Amino acid sequence: MMAWRILAAPMALLGTLAASASALADHGMAHPWQLGLQAPVTPVAVQLNDFHNLLLVIITVIAAFVTLLMIVVFFKFNARANPTPRATTHNTLLEVMWTAIPILILVIIAIPSFKLLYFADRSVDAEMTVKAVGHQWYWSYEYPDHGEFTIDATMLADNELKPGQPRLLATDEAIVIPVNTNIRLLIAADDVIHAWAVPAFGVKLDGVPGRLNETWVRVEKEGTYYGQCSELCGTGHGFMPIMVKVVSKSAFAAWVEKAKAEYAARDDRPGVKLAAAGGVTTQ
Ligand SMILES: [Cu+2]
Known part of the structure; x- marks a missing residue:
């Protein structure tokens, strides 16, 4: 007692x-003094x-x-x-x-x-697919089920941060996914090996050039979640964070309509520019 x-x-x-x-x-990120x-x-x-x-x-x-x-x-x-030790050396049972x-x-x-x-x-019955591709040094996200548009997410510099945005974690664009949905996540890389890792989702998977790795998420709470590239991929390795916005299904549907118009039409993406120039050629 x-x-x-x-x-x-x-x-x-x-x-x-x-x-x-x-x-x-x-907040979906690490916190000082977190246990x-x-x-x-x-x-x-x-x-x-x-x-x-x-x-x-x-x-x-x-x-x-x-x-x-x-x-x-x-x-x-x-x-x-114990001045005179015993000379026992073996004990079969022990x-x-x-x-x-x-x-x-x-x-x-x-x-x-x-x-x-x-x-x-892998997800047993995935309702949609999102593909994350690692680049030196940013992530791009493809939505093959929603019109094939692609988003590039680059880290915000210190002077671009708005109040409340975490340093080294916030990005200019975010990967947006609906809540309570089985999402197949395909992870690949464009140049060297990267790793897509978001601790709150329990995901840490390598993006390997020429390979497609698969995992899945079903996020049960709306919010913004942060992660980082977790495979040493060059000098910018610490500066390619992951920002995921988890929104309601209706908000996601509305976002898709907006994103289709906004991102599909853009031609200033590095990948689009490259394709327009005939792709990468080695001479
Ligand atoms: Cu990386």
């Missing part, structure tokens, strides 16, 4: 900290969080057990406490145990790990 009372105060404090951390995490992972907003991210918590318990128990064993050894078997138990722990970890890997791999 007494022990519980002693524990109650720090537990309450931890609870308050966790609550304020999750309130701050609503834990960013608030998950997709089924994959929720499962990733749960898996992370399971691993945290397992490694804490292992670390505590090994520390305890070492403390016992330090005190019980030092030269002063050796079988310290081989079998770690294998069992690894199997316990591997089963949910593989389940999650396959769950994150």
Whole structure:
């Protein structure tokens, strides 16, 4: 009873900290003094969080057990406490145990790990597709199901930021997707290997030139979410952030109509200019 009372105060404090951390995490980006992972907003991210918590318990128990064993050894078997050590070298039961138990722990970890890997791999019934292509150093987004238009999203410089826009994360254009929709996400690259990563979605996948990688998202909360290129891709690697706007289905439909007119007609995109000039030719 007494022990519980002693524990109650720090537990309450931890609870308050966790609550304020999750309130701050609503912004879909990392926050100073944040505890834990960013608030998950997709089924994959929720499962990733749960898996992370399971691993945290397992490694804490292992670390505590090994520390305890070492403390016992330090005190019980030092030269002063144990001047004439026994000459025992083998113990079959002990050796079988310290081989079998770690294998069992690894199997316990591997089963949910593989389940999650396959769950994150592809959407069973995707309602639409968005393709993200990494370039040195910006992302472009293609909407093949909505009229083939393409958007280039470039990081805002410090002097372009409006109040409330996060530095090194906000972009001039954003990838816009509807809420509560299974979205197939195709990730590729134009020049070198990049990686499209948004922590709140539980997505981090390489964009490889000449390859099409697939994953999916179903964002359950409207808002703006941020991520960064997560594969070292050159001097501008730190300056090609990802800004995702998740909007209602009706707002998305309205945005598509506007975007079709705006982006499809534009000819100042680097890719369009390149195509007009006959593409890249090596001589
Ligand atoms: Cu990159």
